[in-house]
Amino acid sequence: MYIGNNIPILHKMIKRQLSQLLVEMAMKMPIISIMGPRQSGKTTLARSIFPNHHYINFELPENRLRAELDPLQLLKSYPQGLILDEVQRVPELFSFIQVVADEWRENGKFILTGSQNFLLNKQVSQSLAGRVFVSKLMPFSMKEVYLSGEATNNFDRFIFKGGYPAIFDRDIDPSLFFPSYQQTYLERDVLDMISLRNLSNFRRLIGLLAGRVGQLLNLSSLGTELGVDHKTVQSWIAALEASYVIFLLRPYHKNFSKRIIKSPKIYFWDTGLACNLLGIQNEKQVDTHWAKGSLFENLVIGEKAKSYLNQGKEPPLYFWRDSNGVEVDLIVESVEGLEVIEIKSGQTFHRSFLKNIELFGKNASAIQVNAQVIYSGNESWESGGVSIISWQKLIG
Structure with a gap:
Protein backbone atom coordinates (compact mmCIF):
# COMPACT_ATOMS: atom_id res chain seq x y z
CA MET A 1 0.00 0.00 0.00
CA TYR A 2 1.20 3.55 -0.82
CA ILE A 3 0.20 7.03 0.27
CA GLY A 4 1.29 10.51 -0.76
CA ASN A 5 4.38 10.49 -2.97
CA ASN A 6 4.61 6.72 -3.28
CA ILE A 7 5.77 6.31 0.33
CA PRO A 8 5.22 2.66 1.35
CA ILE A 9 3.25 1.68 4.42
CA LEU A 10 4.29 -1.70 5.77
CA HIS A 11 1.60 -4.07 7.03
CA LYS A 12 3.32 -7.22 8.24
CA MET A 13 1.13 -9.35 10.48
CA ILE A 14 3.27 -11.14 13.06
CA LYS A 15 1.43 -14.17 14.40
CA ARG A 16 0.66 -14.00 18.10
CA GLN A 17 1.32 -17.07 20.23
CA LEU A 18 -1.87 -16.43 22.18
CA SER A 19 -4.08 -16.84 19.07
CA GLN A 20 -4.79 -20.57 19.15
CA LEU A 21 -5.52 -20.58 22.87
CA LEU A 22 -8.12 -17.81 22.43
CA VAL A 23 -9.81 -19.78 19.64
CA GLU A 24 -9.97 -22.87 21.86
CA MET A 25 -11.26 -21.00 24.91
CA ALA A 26 -13.93 -19.21 22.85
CA MET A 27 -15.48 -22.64 22.35
CA LYS A 28 -15.60 -23.20 26.09
CA MET A 29 -16.34 -19.82 27.72
CA PRO A 30 -19.01 -17.20 26.93
CA ILE A 31 -16.68 -14.24 27.49
CA ILE A 32 -13.06 -13.80 26.45
CA SER A 33 -11.06 -10.87 27.78
CA ILE A 34 -7.83 -9.62 26.22
CA MET A 35 -6.05 -7.08 28.40
CA GLY A 36 -2.73 -5.41 27.85
CA PRO A 37 -1.01 -2.07 27.25
CA ARG A 38 -2.13 0.37 24.59
CA GLN A 39 -0.99 -0.54 21.09
CA SER A 40 0.05 -4.09 22.02
CA GLY A 41 -2.13 -5.54 19.25
CA LYS A 42 -5.28 -6.49 21.17
CA THR A 43 -7.77 -5.11 18.65
CA THR A 44 -5.89 -6.50 15.65
CA LEU A 45 -5.75 -9.93 17.28
CA ALA A 46 -9.42 -9.95 18.29
CA ARG A 47 -10.66 -8.86 14.85
CA SER A 48 -8.44 -11.36 13.04
CA ILE A 49 -9.55 -14.32 15.19
CA PHE A 50 -13.23 -13.36 15.33
CA PRO A 51 -13.91 -11.73 11.92
CA ASN A 52 -17.67 -12.31 12.08
CA HIS A 53 -18.15 -10.53 15.41
CA HIS A 54 -19.46 -6.98 15.27
CA TYR A 55 -16.87 -4.47 16.45
CA ILE A 56 -17.63 -1.58 18.83
CA ASN A 57 -14.94 0.84 19.94
CA PHE A 58 -15.74 2.58 23.21
CA GLU A 59 -13.14 5.24 22.61
CA LEU A 60 -15.86 6.85 20.48
CA PRO A 61 -18.21 9.04 22.57
CA GLU A 62 -21.26 8.01 20.54
CA ASN A 63 -20.68 4.34 21.37
CA ARG A 64 -20.28 5.13 25.06
CA LEU A 65 -23.56 7.07 24.89
CA ARG A 66 -25.34 4.10 23.28
CA ALA A 67 -24.09 1.86 26.09
CA GLU A 68 -25.31 4.29 28.72
CA LEU A 69 -28.77 4.90 27.20
CA ASP A 70 -29.79 1.31 26.43
CA PRO A 71 -27.11 -1.27 27.21
CA LEU A 72 -29.32 -4.32 26.71
CA GLN A 73 -30.48 -3.13 23.30
CA LEU A 74 -26.88 -2.54 22.27
CA LEU A 75 -25.71 -5.99 23.34
CA LYS A 76 -28.70 -7.90 21.94
CA SER A 77 -28.53 -6.19 18.52
CA TYR A 78 -25.59 -8.36 17.47
CA PRO A 79 -26.37 -12.06 18.07
CA GLN A 80 -23.39 -13.04 15.88
CA GLY A 81 -21.14 -11.86 18.70
CA LEU A 82 -19.44 -8.66 19.81
CA ILE A 83 -15.92 -7.36 20.15
CA LEU A 84 -16.13 -4.61 22.77
CA ASP A 85 -12.94 -2.58 22.50
CA GLU A 86 -11.59 -0.54 25.45
CA VAL A 87 -14.54 -1.77 27.47
CA GLN A 88 -13.12 -0.32 30.70
CA ARG A 89 -14.45 3.02 29.42
CA VAL A 90 -18.01 1.85 30.22
CA PRO A 91 -17.74 -0.06 33.53
CA GLU A 92 -21.52 -0.04 34.01
CA LEU A 93 -21.84 -2.32 30.96
CA PHE A 94 -20.28 -5.36 32.63
CA SER A 95 -23.35 -6.35 34.65
CA PHE A 96 -25.43 -6.26 31.45
CA ILE A 97 -22.87 -8.42 29.65
CA GLN A 98 -23.35 -10.93 32.45
CA VAL A 99 -27.14 -10.87 31.99
CA VAL A 100 -27.01 -11.38 28.22
CA ALA A 101 -24.28 -14.04 28.43
CA ASP A 102 -26.39 -15.99 30.93
CA GLU A 103 -29.48 -15.58 28.76
CA TRP A 104 -27.84 -16.66 25.50
CA ARG A 105 -25.84 -19.54 27.02
CA GLU A 106 -23.49 -19.59 24.03
CA ASN A 107 -19.73 -19.59 24.17
CA GLY A 108 -17.43 -17.05 22.57
CA LYS A 109 -20.09 -14.38 22.08
CA PHE A 110 -18.34 -11.53 23.90
CA ILE A 111 -14.73 -10.53 23.29
CA LEU A 112 -13.62 -7.77 25.66
CA THR A 113 -10.41 -5.81 25.22
CA GLY A 114 -8.98 -3.28 27.63
CA SER A 115 -5.79 -1.31 28.16
CA GLN A 116 -6.46 -1.19 31.89
CA ASN A 117 -6.94 -4.15 34.18
CA PHE A 118 -10.70 -3.83 34.63
CA LEU A 119 -10.72 -6.95 36.83
CA LEU A 120 -9.19 -4.83 39.60
CA ASN A 121 -12.69 -3.39 39.96
CA LYS A 122 -14.38 -5.70 42.49
CA GLN A 123 -17.86 -5.15 41.03
CA VAL A 124 -16.63 -5.98 37.52
CA SER A 125 -14.74 -9.09 38.62
CA GLN A 126 -17.83 -10.35 40.47
CA SER A 127 -20.01 -9.81 37.38
CA LEU A 128 -17.66 -11.84 35.18
CA ALA A 129 -16.71 -14.53 37.70
CA GLY A 130 -16.98 -18.01 36.20
CA ARG A 131 -17.96 -16.64 32.80
CA VAL A 132 -14.72 -15.16 31.46
CA PHE A 133 -11.39 -16.46 30.25
CA VAL A 134 -8.78 -13.88 31.18
CA SER A 135 -5.81 -13.34 28.89
CA LYS A 136 -3.12 -10.70 28.65
CA LEU A 137 -1.41 -9.60 25.45
CA MET A 138 1.89 -7.82 25.85
CA PRO A 139 4.10 -6.35 23.11
CA PHE A 140 5.81 -8.93 20.89
CA SER A 141 8.06 -11.47 22.55
Whole structure:
Protein backbone atom coordinates (compact mmCIF):
# COMPACT_ATOMS: atom_id res chain seq x y z
CA MET A 1 0.00 0.00 0.00
CA TYR A 2 1.20 3.55 -0.82
CA ILE A 3 0.20 7.03 0.27
CA GLY A 4 1.29 10.51 -0.76
CA ASN A 5 4.38 10.49 -2.97
CA ASN A 6 4.61 6.72 -3.28
CA ILE A 7 5.77 6.31 0.33
CA PRO A 8 5.22 2.66 1.35
CA ILE A 9 3.25 1.68 4.42
CA LEU A 10 4.29 -1.70 5.77
CA HIS A 11 1.60 -4.07 7.03
CA LYS A 12 3.32 -7.22 8.24
CA MET A 13 1.13 -9.35 10.48
CA ILE A 14 3.27 -11.14 13.06
CA LYS A 15 1.43 -14.17 14.40
CA ARG A 16 0.66 -14.00 18.10
CA GLN A 17 1.32 -17.07 20.23
CA LEU A 18 -1.87 -16.43 22.18
CA SER A 19 -4.08 -16.84 19.07
CA GLN A 20 -4.79 -20.57 19.15
CA LEU A 21 -5.52 -20.58 22.87
CA LEU A 22 -8.12 -17.81 22.43
CA VAL A 23 -9.81 -19.78 19.64
CA GLU A 24 -9.97 -22.87 21.86
CA MET A 25 -11.26 -21.00 24.91
CA ALA A 26 -13.93 -19.21 22.85
CA MET A 27 -15.48 -22.64 22.35
CA LYS A 28 -15.60 -23.20 26.09
CA MET A 29 -16.34 -19.82 27.72
CA PRO A 30 -19.01 -17.20 26.93
CA ILE A 31 -16.68 -14.24 27.49
CA ILE A 32 -13.06 -13.80 26.45
CA SER A 33 -11.06 -10.87 27.78
CA ILE A 34 -7.83 -9.62 26.22
CA MET A 35 -6.05 -7.08 28.40
CA GLY A 36 -2.73 -5.41 27.85
CA PRO A 37 -1.01 -2.07 27.25
CA ARG A 38 -2.13 0.37 24.59
CA GLN A 39 -0.99 -0.54 21.09
CA SER A 40 0.05 -4.09 22.02
CA GLY A 41 -2.13 -5.54 19.25
CA LYS A 42 -5.28 -6.49 21.17
CA THR A 43 -7.77 -5.11 18.65
CA THR A 44 -5.89 -6.50 15.65
CA LEU A 45 -5.75 -9.93 17.28
CA ALA A 46 -9.42 -9.95 18.29
CA ARG A 47 -10.66 -8.86 14.85
CA SER A 48 -8.44 -11.36 13.04
CA ILE A 49 -9.55 -14.32 15.19
CA PHE A 50 -13.23 -13.36 15.33
CA PRO A 51 -13.91 -11.73 11.92
CA ASN A 52 -17.67 -12.31 12.08
CA HIS A 53 -18.15 -10.53 15.41
CA HIS A 54 -19.46 -6.98 15.27
CA TYR A 55 -16.87 -4.47 16.45
CA ILE A 56 -17.63 -1.58 18.83
CA ASN A 57 -14.94 0.84 19.94
CA PHE A 58 -15.74 2.58 23.21
CA GLU A 59 -13.14 5.24 22.61
CA LEU A 60 -15.86 6.85 20.48
CA PRO A 61 -18.21 9.04 22.57
CA GLU A 62 -21.26 8.01 20.54
CA ASN A 63 -20.68 4.34 21.37
CA ARG A 64 -20.28 5.13 25.06
CA LEU A 65 -23.56 7.07 24.89
CA ARG A 66 -25.34 4.10 23.28
CA ALA A 67 -24.09 1.86 26.09
CA GLU A 68 -25.31 4.29 28.72
CA LEU A 69 -28.77 4.90 27.20
CA ASP A 70 -29.79 1.31 26.43
CA PRO A 71 -27.11 -1.27 27.21
CA LEU A 72 -29.32 -4.32 26.71
CA GLN A 73 -30.48 -3.13 23.30
CA LEU A 74 -26.88 -2.54 22.27
CA LEU A 75 -25.71 -5.99 23.34
CA LYS A 76 -28.70 -7.90 21.94
CA SER A 77 -28.53 -6.19 18.52
CA TYR A 78 -25.59 -8.36 17.47
CA PRO A 79 -26.37 -12.06 18.07
CA GLN A 80 -23.39 -13.04 15.88
CA GLY A 81 -21.14 -11.86 18.70
CA LEU A 82 -19.44 -8.66 19.81
CA ILE A 83 -15.92 -7.36 20.15
CA LEU A 84 -16.13 -4.61 22.77
CA ASP A 85 -12.94 -2.58 22.50
CA GLU A 86 -11.59 -0.54 25.45
CA VAL A 87 -14.54 -1.77 27.47
CA GLN A 88 -13.12 -0.32 30.70
CA ARG A 89 -14.45 3.02 29.42
CA VAL A 90 -18.01 1.85 30.22
CA PRO A 91 -17.74 -0.06 33.53
CA GLU A 92 -21.52 -0.04 34.01
CA LEU A 93 -21.84 -2.32 30.96
CA PHE A 94 -20.28 -5.36 32.63
CA SER A 95 -23.35 -6.35 34.65
CA PHE A 96 -25.43 -6.26 31.45
CA ILE A 97 -22.87 -8.42 29.65
CA GLN A 98 -23.35 -10.93 32.45
CA VAL A 99 -27.14 -10.87 31.99
CA VAL A 100 -27.01 -11.38 28.22
CA ALA A 101 -24.28 -14.04 28.43
CA ASP A 102 -26.39 -15.99 30.93
CA GLU A 103 -29.48 -15.58 28.76
CA TRP A 104 -27.84 -16.66 25.50
CA ARG A 105 -25.84 -19.54 27.02
CA GLU A 106 -23.49 -19.59 24.03
CA ASN A 107 -19.73 -19.59 24.17
CA GLY A 108 -17.43 -17.05 22.57
CA LYS A 109 -20.09 -14.38 22.08
CA PHE A 110 -18.34 -11.53 23.90
CA ILE A 111 -14.73 -10.53 23.29
CA LEU A 112 -13.62 -7.77 25.66
CA THR A 113 -10.41 -5.81 25.22
CA GLY A 114 -8.98 -3.28 27.63
CA SER A 115 -5.79 -1.31 28.16
CA GLN A 116 -6.46 -1.19 31.89
CA ASN A 117 -6.94 -4.15 34.18
CA PHE A 118 -10.70 -3.83 34.63
CA LEU A 119 -10.72 -6.95 36.83
CA LEU A 120 -9.19 -4.83 39.60
CA ASN A 121 -12.69 -3.39 39.96
CA LYS A 122 -14.38 -5.70 42.49
CA GLN A 123 -17.86 -5.15 41.03
CA VAL A 124 -16.63 -5.98 37.52
CA SER A 125 -14.74 -9.09 38.62
CA GLN A 126 -17.83 -10.35 40.47
CA SER A 127 -20.01 -9.81 37.38
CA LEU A 128 -17.66 -11.84 35.18
CA ALA A 129 -16.71 -14.53 37.70
CA GLY A 130 -16.98 -18.01 36.20
CA ARG A 131 -17.96 -16.64 32.80
CA VAL A 132 -14.72 -15.16 31.46
CA PHE A 133 -11.39 -16.46 30.25
CA VAL A 134 -8.78 -13.88 31.18
CA SER A 135 -5.81 -13.34 28.89
CA LYS A 136 -3.12 -10.70 28.65
CA LEU A 137 -1.41 -9.60 25.45
CA MET A 138 1.89 -7.82 25.85
CA PRO A 139 4.10 -6.35 23.11
CA PHE A 140 5.81 -8.93 20.89
CA SER A 141 8.06 -11.47 22.55
CA MET A 142 11.44 -12.20 20.98
CA LYS A 143 10.10 -15.61 19.97
CA GLU A 144 7.17 -14.06 18.10
CA VAL A 145 9.53 -11.73 16.26
CA TYR A 146 11.93 -14.60 15.49
CA LEU A 147 9.15 -16.84 14.11
CA SER A 148 8.07 -13.99 11.82
CA GLY A 149 11.45 -14.04 10.11
CA GLU A 150 12.79 -10.86 11.71
CA ALA A 151 16.47 -10.96 12.63
CA THR A 152 16.90 -11.39 16.41
CA ASN A 153 20.60 -12.23 16.59
CA ASN A 154 21.39 -8.98 18.41
CA PHE A 155 19.82 -8.58 21.83
CA ASP A 156 20.88 -4.91 21.98
CA ARG A 157 18.61 -4.31 18.98
CA PHE A 158 15.63 -5.95 20.65
CA ILE A 159 16.26 -4.15 23.95
CA PHE A 160 16.28 -0.85 22.06
CA LYS A 161 13.30 -1.53 19.78
CA GLY A 162 11.12 -3.35 22.28
CA GLY A 163 8.12 -5.23 20.99
CA TYR A 164 5.35 -2.77 20.18
CA PRO A 165 3.74 -3.90 16.88
CA ALA A 166 3.74 -0.43 15.27
CA ILE A 167 7.54 -0.34 15.35
CA PHE A 168 7.68 -3.55 13.32
CA ASP A 169 4.53 -3.23 11.19
CA ARG A 170 5.20 0.34 10.10
CA ASP A 171 8.98 0.41 10.44
CA ILE A 172 8.90 3.35 12.88
CA ASP A 173 12.09 4.53 14.56
CA PRO A 174 11.65 3.78 18.30
CA SER A 175 13.09 7.20 19.19
CA LEU A 176 10.14 8.74 17.31
CA PHE A 177 7.48 6.25 18.40
CA PHE A 178 7.89 6.29 22.18
CA PRO A 179 7.64 10.04 22.95
CA SER A 180 4.32 10.18 21.09
CA TYR A 181 3.17 6.94 22.69
CA GLN A 182 3.87 8.32 26.14
CA GLN A 183 1.92 11.53 25.52
CA THR A 184 -1.04 10.18 23.53
CA TYR A 185 -1.70 6.89 25.31
CA LEU A 186 0.23 6.33 28.52
CA GLU A 187 -0.43 9.66 30.20
CA ARG A 188 -4.05 9.78 29.08
CA ASP A 189 -4.79 6.33 30.49
CA VAL A 190 -3.25 7.23 33.83
CA LEU A 191 -5.28 10.43 33.91
CA ASP A 192 -8.40 8.29 33.46
CA MET A 193 -7.52 6.31 36.59
CA ILE A 194 -6.17 8.89 39.01
CA SER A 195 -6.26 12.63 39.53
CA LEU A 196 -2.92 14.14 38.55
CA ARG A 197 -2.23 17.62 39.88
CA ASN A 198 1.30 17.71 38.52
CA LEU A 199 1.84 15.92 35.20
CA SER A 200 5.51 16.89 35.08
CA ASN A 201 6.13 15.07 38.36
CA PHE A 202 4.45 11.98 36.97
CA ARG A 203 6.66 12.14 33.89
CA ARG A 204 9.68 12.42 36.17
CA LEU A 205 8.52 9.35 38.07
CA ILE A 206 8.43 7.23 34.91
CA GLY A 207 11.94 8.37 34.07
CA LEU A 208 13.16 7.59 37.58
CA LEU A 209 11.63 4.11 37.35
CA ALA A 210 13.46 3.47 34.07
CA GLY A 211 16.70 4.31 35.87
CA ARG A 212 15.82 1.87 38.66
CA VAL A 213 14.96 -1.17 36.56
CA GLY A 214 15.85 -4.29 38.51
CA GLN A 215 16.12 -2.38 41.79
CA LEU A 216 14.00 -2.62 44.92
CA LEU A 217 11.00 -0.31 44.94
CA ASN A 218 11.56 2.43 47.51
CA LEU A 219 8.45 4.63 47.73
CA SER A 220 9.96 7.03 50.27
CA SER A 221 13.07 7.64 48.18
CA LEU A 222 11.01 8.30 45.05
CA GLY A 223 8.69 10.59 46.99
CA THR A 224 11.64 12.61 48.31
CA GLU A 225 13.05 13.07 44.81
CA LEU A 226 9.65 14.15 43.46
CA GLY A 227 8.59 16.24 46.43
CA VAL A 228 5.42 14.19 47.08
CA ASP A 229 4.42 11.77 49.82
CA HIS A 230 4.91 8.03 49.47
CA LYS A 231 1.15 7.38 49.21
CA THR A 232 1.01 9.54 46.09
CA VAL A 233 3.90 7.59 44.59
CA GLN A 234 2.15 4.36 45.52
CA SER A 235 -1.02 5.39 43.66
CA TRP A 236 1.01 6.36 40.58
CA ILE A 237 2.85 3.03 40.66
CA ALA A 238 -0.48 1.18 40.93
CA ALA A 239 -1.80 3.08 37.89
CA LEU A 240 1.30 2.17 35.86
CA GLU A 241 0.85 -1.47 36.86
CA ALA A 242 -2.86 -1.46 35.99
CA SER A 243 -2.14 0.01 32.55
CA TYR A 244 0.59 -2.59 31.90
CA VAL A 245 3.53 -0.20 31.70
CA ILE A 246 5.51 -1.73 34.55
CA PHE A 247 5.33 -4.89 36.63
CA LEU A 248 6.61 -5.61 40.11
CA LEU A 249 8.55 -8.79 40.77
CA ARG A 250 7.77 -10.04 44.27
CA PRO A 251 10.31 -11.66 46.60
CA TYR A 252 10.24 -15.41 47.18
CA HIS A 253 10.07 -16.17 50.88
CA LYS A 254 8.59 -19.67 51.33
CA ASN A 255 10.49 -22.15 53.49
CA PHE A 256 13.12 -19.65 54.59
CA SER A 257 13.84 -18.98 58.26
CA LYS A 258 16.39 -16.29 57.47
CA ARG A 259 14.99 -12.77 57.15
CA ILE A 260 14.15 -12.05 53.50
CA ILE A 261 13.71 -8.66 51.84
CA LYS A 262 10.00 -8.03 51.24
CA SER A 263 10.06 -5.07 48.82
CA PRO A 264 9.34 -5.86 45.15
CA LYS A 265 11.61 -4.99 42.22
CA ILE A 266 10.67 -2.77 39.26
CA TYR A 267 10.58 -3.85 35.61
CA PHE A 268 9.03 -2.52 32.40
CA TRP A 269 6.86 -4.65 30.15
CA ASP A 270 8.74 -3.17 27.20
CA THR A 271 12.47 -2.47 27.24
CA GLY A 272 12.12 -0.12 24.27
CA LEU A 273 10.07 2.28 26.38
CA ALA A 274 12.61 2.04 29.20
CA CYS A 275 15.44 2.81 26.74
CA ASN A 276 13.63 5.87 25.45
CA LEU A 277 13.05 7.15 28.97
CA LEU A 278 16.78 6.71 29.62
CA GLY A 279 17.63 8.82 26.58
CA ILE A 280 19.05 5.93 24.53
CA GLN A 281 18.79 6.93 20.86
CA ASN A 282 20.02 3.84 19.03
CA GLU A 283 20.95 0.20 19.62
CA LYS A 284 24.70 0.93 19.72
CA GLN A 285 24.19 3.10 22.79
CA VAL A 286 22.66 0.15 24.65
CA ASP A 287 26.01 -1.67 24.61
CA THR A 288 27.87 1.14 26.39
CA HIS A 289 25.07 2.47 28.59
CA TRP A 290 25.44 2.24 32.37
CA ALA A 291 22.02 0.50 32.55
CA LYS A 292 22.87 -2.27 30.07
CA GLY A 293 22.99 -4.97 32.76
CA SER A 294 19.62 -3.93 34.18
CA LEU A 295 18.03 -3.72 30.72
CA PHE A 296 19.33 -7.20 29.83
CA GLU A 297 17.90 -8.51 33.10
CA ASN A 298 14.58 -6.80 32.28
CA LEU A 299 14.60 -8.40 28.82
CA VAL A 300 15.11 -11.91 30.17
CA ILE A 301 12.54 -11.63 32.96
CA GLY A 302 10.03 -9.98 30.62
CA GLU A 303 10.47 -12.81 28.10
CA LYS A 304 9.92 -15.40 30.82
CA ALA A 305 6.75 -13.59 31.92
CA LYS A 306 5.42 -13.32 28.35
CA SER A 307 5.99 -17.04 27.79
CA TYR A 308 3.54 -17.78 30.61
CA LEU A 309 1.01 -15.13 29.59
CA ASN A 310 1.01 -16.48 26.03
CA GLN A 311 -0.12 -19.81 27.49
CA GLY A 312 -2.90 -18.09 29.44
CA LYS A 313 -1.07 -18.52 32.75
CA GLU A 314 -0.01 -16.08 35.42
CA PRO A 315 3.79 -16.00 35.63
CA PRO A 316 5.00 -17.74 38.82
CA LEU A 317 8.06 -15.51 38.93
CA TYR A 318 9.92 -14.12 41.94
CA PHE A 319 13.36 -13.02 43.06
CA TRP A 320 15.25 -13.85 46.25
CA ARG A 321 17.30 -11.53 48.41
CA ASP A 322 18.31 -11.92 52.01
CA SER A 323 19.11 -9.26 54.59
CA ASN A 324 22.82 -9.47 53.74
CA GLY A 325 22.19 -8.44 50.14
CA VAL A 326 22.72 -11.91 48.63
CA GLU A 327 20.36 -12.02 45.67
CA VAL A 328 19.15 -14.39 42.96
CA ASP A 329 17.67 -12.54 39.99
CA LEU A 330 14.79 -14.87 39.15
CA ILE A 331 12.93 -17.72 40.82
CA VAL A 332 10.40 -19.74 38.79
CA GLU A 333 8.09 -21.78 40.99
CA SER A 334 6.46 -25.03 39.86
CA VAL A 335 5.20 -28.27 41.42
CA GLU A 336 8.54 -29.90 40.51
CA GLY A 337 10.50 -27.35 42.51
CA LEU A 338 12.27 -24.10 41.70
CA GLU A 339 14.18 -22.79 38.73
CA VAL A 340 16.85 -20.55 40.23
CA ILE A 341 18.22 -18.19 37.58
CA GLU A 342 21.06 -15.70 37.58
CA ILE A 343 21.06 -13.23 34.67
CA LYS A 344 24.35 -11.77 33.43
CA SER A 345 24.86 -9.36 30.54
CA GLY A 346 28.48 -10.40 30.05
CA GLN A 347 29.34 -12.37 26.90
CA THR A 348 32.01 -14.42 28.64
CA PHE A 349 31.07 -16.86 31.40
CA HIS A 350 32.82 -16.44 34.75
CA ARG A 351 32.76 -18.80 37.70
CA SER A 352 31.63 -15.85 39.86
CA PHE A 353 28.26 -16.02 38.08
CA LEU A 354 27.47 -19.07 40.24
CA LYS A 355 28.22 -17.50 43.63
CA ASN A 356 24.71 -16.40 44.60
CA ILE A 357 23.12 -19.59 43.25
CA GLU A 358 25.40 -21.61 45.49
CA LEU A 359 24.55 -19.42 48.51
CA PHE A 360 20.85 -19.83 47.73
CA GLY A 361 21.29 -23.60 47.55
CA LYS A 362 22.72 -23.65 51.07
CA ASN A 363 19.66 -21.80 52.37
CA ALA A 364 17.22 -23.94 50.39
CA SER A 365 18.71 -27.39 50.94
CA ALA A 366 15.27 -28.98 51.40
CA ILE A 367 13.93 -27.64 48.07
CA GLN A 368 14.41 -29.26 44.66
CA VAL A 369 16.36 -26.68 42.70
CA ASN A 370 17.16 -26.43 38.99
CA ALA A 371 19.96 -23.87 38.74
CA GLN A 372 20.59 -21.80 35.61
CA VAL A 373 22.70 -18.88 34.44
CA ILE A 374 21.39 -16.95 31.42
CA TYR A 375 24.09 -14.79 29.87
CA SER A 376 24.66 -12.82 26.65
CA GLY A 377 27.12 -15.28 25.12
CA ASN A 378 26.29 -17.73 22.34
CA GLU A 379 27.21 -21.12 23.86
CA SER A 380 25.19 -23.30 26.25
CA TRP A 381 26.46 -26.15 28.45
CA GLU A 382 26.30 -27.77 31.90
CA SER A 383 28.74 -26.98 34.70
CA GLY A 384 28.59 -28.72 38.06
CA GLY A 385 24.83 -29.22 37.95
CA VAL A 386 24.16 -25.69 36.69
CA SER A 387 22.83 -25.02 33.18
CA ILE A 388 24.72 -22.21 31.46
CA ILE A 389 22.26 -20.88 28.89
CA SER A 390 22.74 -18.47 26.00
CA TRP A 391 20.16 -15.68 25.73
CA GLN A 392 19.38 -17.04 22.25
CA LYS A 393 17.64 -20.02 23.87
CA LEU A 394 14.88 -17.59 24.87
CA ILE A 395 13.75 -17.53 21.24
CA GLY A 396 14.32 -21.20 20.46
